[in-house]
Amino acid sequence: MSQNRRVGVIGAGSFGSAIANLLAENQKVLLYEHNKDAAAFLRKERTVRNFALHQNVEIAESLEQVASNCFLLFPVVPSAYFKNMIIDFSPYLRPDHIMIHATKGLHCEFDIEKADAKTISLKEIKTMSELILQETGIVRVGCLAGPNLALEIMEKQPAATVIASRFNEVISEGQAALRTERFQVYGSKDILGIELSGVLKNYVAIACGALNGLGYGENARALLITRGMAEMIYIGKALGADKRAFLGIAGIGDLIATCTSPKSRNYSVGYRIAKGEKLDDILRDIGEVAEGVRTLKIGKLIVDHLGASAPLLQTIAKVLFEDLAMERALKFLMRYPVSADAEYLDI
Amino acid sequence: MIGRQYNPNDYPLPYVIEDMRQWPISRLSDDKQNFVEEVKSRSLARLKERYKTSKNLREELAKVLYQEKIRLTEKAWKADPPDEKKFWNSIKSKLIKSDQLNNVSQDSEAVILEEIVNRYIEEIAGEFNIGTFKFARTILPQFFGRILSATPGRWLKNIGANVKTIHEKIPIIGDIEKIRHLSTKGTVIIVPTHFSNMDSILVGWILSELGLPAFTYGAGLNLFSIDLLAYFMNRLGAYKVDRRKKNGVYLECLKNYSTIAIQRGAHSIFFPGGTRSRSGSLEGKLKLGLLGTAIEAQKMHFKNFPEETAPKIYVVPCVINYHFVLEAQALISDYLKETGKERFYKENDEYSTSFKLMRFIWKFLSASSSLSVSFGEVMDVVGNKVDFDGNSHNHLGQKINVKNYFLTNGELKDDHQRDEEYTKILGERIVNNYYRYNVVFTSHLVCFTVFELLKKQQNNVDVFTLLRTLPDDVSVPYNDVVEGINKLKERLKIMYDKGEVLMSPELRWNVDKIIDHGMRNINLYHPISPLIKLSNGNIGSEDLKLLFYYHNRLNGYGLERFI
Incomplete structure (x- = not known):
């Protein structure tokens, strides 16, 4: 020492x-x-x-x-x-x-x-x-x-x-x-890039918790994590960050940890929302701050300001703040037109 | 405390140090031998540190030799010493010999390195001669003053006229008293914008009018090909910078020369743009090599002196404003040819002989209606503002100790990468000052407005397409120009109030007068007018490239959004 x-x-x-x-x-x-x-x-x-x-x-x-x-x-x-x-x-x-x-x-x-x-x-x-x-x-x-x-x-x-x-x-x-x-x-x-990786992964974690709260399994989660990361890269890029950080430990690494762990606060917010609890009650109960909820609000402002489309962020924001039912949100996301796989590597 | 303001009649100000023999540059010149030895030994030490094994060193030396051979065959200059070829041939044979010896003699590479370093530094080193300085100082104002205040063609008759009117023609803006005061407490580094070959002469002269001791500066070796210029520069503290030599050994020598000169208190001028602005825009990206030597020298001071007595180095950005730039045509052609590509600029010899030089200066001065020189904030080497007494204050106004930037866990630490980041920060602050202390002239404003209106008229085609249009085919209705200038004036006024830009007094005039003044000034020199009034009253251009060049001076302010 x-x-x-x-x-x-x-x-x-x-x-x-x-x-x-x-x-x-x-x-x-x-x-x-x-x-x-x-x-x-x-x-x-x-x-x-x-x-x-x-x-x-x-x-x-x-x-x-x-x-x-x-x-x-x-x-x-x-x-x-x-x-x-x-x-x-x-x-x-x-x-x-x-x-x-x-x-x-x-x-x-x-x-x-x-x-x-x-x-x-x-x-x-x-x-x-x-x-x-x-x-x-x-x-x-x-x-x-x-x-x-x-x-x-x-x-x-x-x-x-x-x-x-x-x-x-x-x-x-x-x-x-x-x-x-x-x-x-x-x-x-x-x-x-590293800061934004850490920040943006939080709302993906909320979404993952919600997915799990609905009772869905690993296939759905893997899809959400991968496409969640793609969306993070696009938002990060719009804010001036390079994509590389998102593919490393602080990006995909942190994303996997928070999206698969009930120990994560953000994950548990999503999980309990899906189980029908109200956001205010959950936040009061947690005591500590769930950064993801704040990030989601700010992230939505950024995306709307840029006139960009970030379906996962926009949909999960509707679930949390506008009482959109999680089931309907999921339906919407599954119908969303898809692009080529791993296309974000080329941006 | 804000220093007192000076009137045109106050110039030249009395020297802050009366005895020229006590000027740092005189003392440096008197001690030239020791100074040069110090530069040599530090350069050698640093290079040996960098090329630790003799294999590394040999590879580097081979590279140097290779590049120098190319320079000699492809880019030889008159200023090159006659024995260049001989010298490099002998280096070549020594290098071959040492290669054959292989590792038998570890020292042979070091000896060759020393030989090269010695040669480079002997070439770089300059001198300062009080007599020449006094002579130049008498001649220059005669020159500037006579011609600026006279009607072209009649200037000989005007000898003896009031020299002081020159300062009405060249307003000097900035906290002069602070710069004078701090020049006695520490070392001042002036970092001017670079648009014209006139810059170094002009800045050198202005600084002496401020009563500051002479400054040293790096002058392009190509300029030493002109006998008259070489005579003066060799004796006025200029050191030689050869832009053809880009090898690591040469750059190390040059950096150490500058660092040690600053350490020895020599006030210096750096042109951080490295070369004249090709596009006509204010410098956005600076060459950081020389700026880094200011930081290095400050760090060395903290190493060598106790905290309270460590001399401080002050950096002062300086913006030179011209209505027009003599070399504009050549510069903008360079820019357009090479946009998007990095390349080594061939220094155009707009004047390659003493006669051409004289003609150049003559044209410049006889045509100049006015120009101005503004000094920005005085900063420390990491870009913090400095008060009248030399104390640094950060952006929050907190008083800070510059030494702290170089400490890690309480210890002074060498960290090249950290210092490079500091240099970048300093560079950003300098660029920021360039924009804030840039004086908008009528000619800049008219050119900017007309070019932007042309762009709009052509549906915002890209610049290159617009520049390929025949000048006869495009023009802008006069009233549109009036309206555009009115809008920009409003915007500039807001920016001026926020301290984001300076405005020349003429911008307070009504728009008709502004347009007239701007056009008259820009057309004074150029035989093909960047701006012309057509018979139908519209404003057009005979040379869109030149118009583009002058328009660029107001790039970077986001003004185009307000037209």
Whole structure:
């Protein structure tokens, strides 16, 4: 373990804590939790959802303490709260900080509940790395994405992730901090592609959960995953990303994990919708944020704004927000004209 | 604190350092031998680091030799030293010998490398001579001033006329006081746009009018073929850049020359476009090699000095605005021939002898109605704004320490790829400044409007089809031009208020006057007019390519959507 390295994690939700535990195998970790009660609980009980925090994890007193003690920072905060967090953090951040976020969501400068797809500007929709660059003096920014279900990481099961950044140094520092015998860390220079892979897969996961909730099996799921990925590539392309990232660990890899696991929050949202529950009730029940629901709203705004067609996204949005019955949605999708197989490789 | 503003009558400003012998460039020149040795040894060290095994090195040397042989046979210049062939033949035979020795003598490649490095650096190195500088400084304003303020043809009679009127003809825009102040605290790098061969002379002269110590800059070796120019450039701190030599060894020497000159405090001019803008557009993509040397020098300062005393390097973008560009015709032809293809531009010798050069300058000055030079924001080497006292502030206004950009976990770290990314960021900020400090002239606006209207009229055909149309076949009703200019004026005013562009004072005039002024200025020089008024009152063009060239100056602002 490296003695003079100390890294910070912001956000002690289940994934933030899982990352903190992973990092703690290689160095000391300062974990910051915004909610004072939750932080006090963590300090006392040192458990998150029945999993013990690693002994190298210390609960931080303040963001300032994290900034002044750690050069490497991992914010793992839901996208809806990310901007407030980063604004609070900003006064303490310097250009020598390296920040690798692990938030699979988008930020909007407008109110997504009231926005009109016609009048929005795509510039007002930002990835988390863009938000970090906009709100802080940090330049060396990266993101972490991959099939990393928090519970499995807490259980110390083997897994891999991708760190993307335009700086080689961000990738190598992230690798040095995270890599263990059970955890592999790949690198990528395409940060936009990796971020969008992580973001867009969420609504496909909701759709997969719904399909399973209707009682359908593996053939249907495989179809949904494959065509879901194709749709992700098209949307990503429209937003300026390269297709390559979608075909890697953070794309298809993460898609398979979230689309096949009842442990995934997004998957369970879809599953319970298909079983007839109401979205509001499900969200209240889950407690934590299901990024997929937010992504779906933003994704629909983007697609409508571009006047593009993304049948899966548009249909699943109707199911969630306009009470379209899942059975009818499925019928519609199955009737949708199909193109050549794997045509997205040529775009 | 905002520095004081100057009036045309204030120029030339007093030198910030009165004793020219104390100027960084004088001190560099006085210590030339040591300086050159330092460049040699660092270049060698870096190259040896890059080509670790003698096999790597031998391959690289063979490549250098191969490219140099091609240069000698296909692209020889008058400025090349007479013993070039002999030198490279001897390198060839040494390389063959070392090849035969194979790995017996590990050092032989290193010796050959040193020989090449020495030759390259001796060629690059320049000098600064106070006497020549003083002479040039007396002559240039006479030259610029006399001709700009005189009626062509009568200029000899005007010797002795008021030189200062020249500054009414060439407004200088920007926070001059800040640049002057910071030039005494650190090293200033001016990065101008590049449209014309006049740029380096003009910028060099303007900087001396600002009272700044002389700047060093890389001048194309081809320009040294002209005896008169070579005489001055050799003594005014210019160093030679040979664009034909693209091999790794040469580029390393050049980079280290610039880095160490900056480290030694020499204020420098970089033309980051690398070569004159062919299309007439503002530079969008910069050549980052030389810019990278500013970052490297700043990093070296942090290595060599304690934090508080490490000298700082300041980058200042500069936009030169002309109503017309003398070489426009040749430049735009180059552009059209080669659009879509990357290629090495053959430097057109619009002037290859001293006589042609004089004629060129004469034409330029006698025809120039006005031009302007605007300086953008003063930045640090990573593109942050710098205040009057030299402190850096990021886009949020937070005060920052530039050293932090080079630290990892508290340690100063060399990381080539990281620095390359910083160079890209700096480049983006410079380009952003080019757009914001570009002064829209009447001629730019009229050309842009007329060309866009022509495009619209031809149902938005692609540019190349439009350019193939016979000029006689197309024209735009005068009233449409008036309407178009009115719309663009409105849009430009909004952009101006947001700080996105600058406007020349004439743009406040009514549209008829704007059109008249713009047309008069653009047609002053070109024998075939880019804009003409037809007998039916319409506006047409005798040379659509030229019109396209001048139209391009306002590319990149999205103005076409507002016509």
